[in-house]
Amino acid sequence: MAYYENIPVVIVPTIASTDAPCSALSVIYTDEGVFSEYLMLPKNPEVVIVDTEIVAKAPARLLVAGIGDALATYFEAEACLKSNACNMAGGKITKAAMALASLCYETLLEDGLKAKLAVESGVCTTAVENIIEANTYLSGIGFESGGLAAAHAIHNGFTVLEQCHHLYHGEKVAFGTIVQLVLENRTMEEIEEVITLCLNLQLPITLEDMGIIEIKEEEIKSVAKATCLEGETIYNMPFEINEDMVYAAILSADAIGRLYK
Numbered sequence: 001m002a003y004y005e006n007i008p009v010v011i012v013p014t015i016a017s018t019d020a021p022c023s024a025l026s027v028i029y030t031d032e033g034v035f036s037e038y039l040m041l042p043k044n045p046e047v048v049i050v051d052t053e054i055v056a057k058a059p060a061r062l063l064v065a066g067i068g069d070a071l072a073t074y075f076e077a078e079a080c081l082k083s084n085a086c087n088m089a090g091g092k093i094t095k096a097a098m099a100l101a102s103l104c105y106e107t108l109l110e111d112g113l114k115a116k117l118a119v120e121s122g123v124c125t126t127a128v129e130n131i132i133e134a135n136t137y138l139s140g141i142g143f144e145s146g147g148l149a150a151a152h153a154i155h156n157g158f159t160v161l162e163q164c165h166h167l168y169h170g171e172k173v174a175f176g177t178i179v180q181l182v183l184e185n186r187t188m189e190e191i192e193e194v195i196t197l198c199l200n201l202q203l204p205i206t207l208e209d210m211g212i213i214e215i216k217e218e219e220i221k222s223v224a225k226a227t228c229l230e231g232e233t234i235y236n237m238p239f240e241i242n243e244d245m246v247y248a249a250i251l252s253a254d255a256i257g258r259l260y261k
Helices: 052-056 060-083 095-120 126-146 150-158 169-183 188-201 217-227 243-259
Strands: 025-029 035-040
Touching (some): 060 095, 060 169, 060 188, 095 188, 150 169, 150 217, 169 188, 217 243
Antiparallel strands (some): 025 035
């Protein structure tokens, strides 16, 4: 609204469920909840103020969703770095950007589960403070300065399925991150590290977790098609991408996830 009215904006988030508050980006969805477009804003918010005591009182699922969103930051930035893609601000990726993205991932691994348990107990601990910083700032500046790749494009793809509309943004991004790791043919150790965190936090690791009880080929192919629309961030991956690859990676990620159930 501030963009369209050409006035300054101060963001005071009361939840830490996405990395949006610090960014110069708004995501536009249709009334049905399907991804429509990225609205690139000319500048970041003038001020972002986060009262961690307020955020800590929100439902734990919202904080966990923010972790799911932040989970993609490092892997997407690394993919953009390898492909020499531009970041969300239209520039190239700096060492500072990668350091923020890396610190974001390390913080999630270190404090994610502790923060979830603390919030569920109704308290705000150092771990909660650290995760709020990671979800809001490290991920927000990290994705903007590092760039988006497959994980968020796959999230956008899943918005075409009504079965997934009950999920929060970060919950879909978490599964999208696992699919990106499969696309990259990462080691099982790397994939397992992400899956273990997701399991501990109750983030989706299978299609069933995403609300897709009956896997239908045409539905998953529609997700792959939406993921690969012209202009999508999946084309920042450091190799050629097509719908068949995404379809295969989604089913493969689901199969891997089921091993851990």
